[in-house]
Amino acid sequence: METLDLQVLDLGREMLGLALLIAGPLLLVGLIVGVAVSVFQALTSVQEQTLSLVPKMLAVALVGLFLLAPALSLLSDFCLRVIQQFHTFGLS
Numbered sequence: 001m002e003t004l005d006l007q008v009l010d011l012g013r014e015m016l017g018l019a020l021l022i023a024g025p026l027l028l029v030g031l032i033v034g035v036a037v038s039v040f041q042a043l044t045s046v047q048e049q050t051l052s053l054v055p056k057m058l059a060v061a062l063v064g065l066f067l068l069a070p071a072l073s074l075l076s077d078f079c080l081r082v083i084q085q086f087h088t089f090g091l092s
């Protein structure tokens with residue numbers, strides 16, 4: 001029973017790491033573009049709401065499209081490993 005608990009904890013830890021690996025670049029790009037737009041707005045005294053939203057949306061969407069294939073590959077590999085371990089958890 002103890003090894004089953006450890007396997008479940010390992011899967012949970014791997015799942016959280018995978019979520020950070022997939023979401024991290026998107027969040028980082030949103031942060032960098034948001035700070036750059038905020039600095040631009042502060043320097044030019046332009047306080048337009050769409051100016052802060054549209055560049056972030058476009059940057060995150062482009063990075064998301066660029067990283068979609070590797071993210072899906074990582075997710076499919078993880079799902080296959082989980083499905084292969086179903087017999088360990090008594091689910092097959």
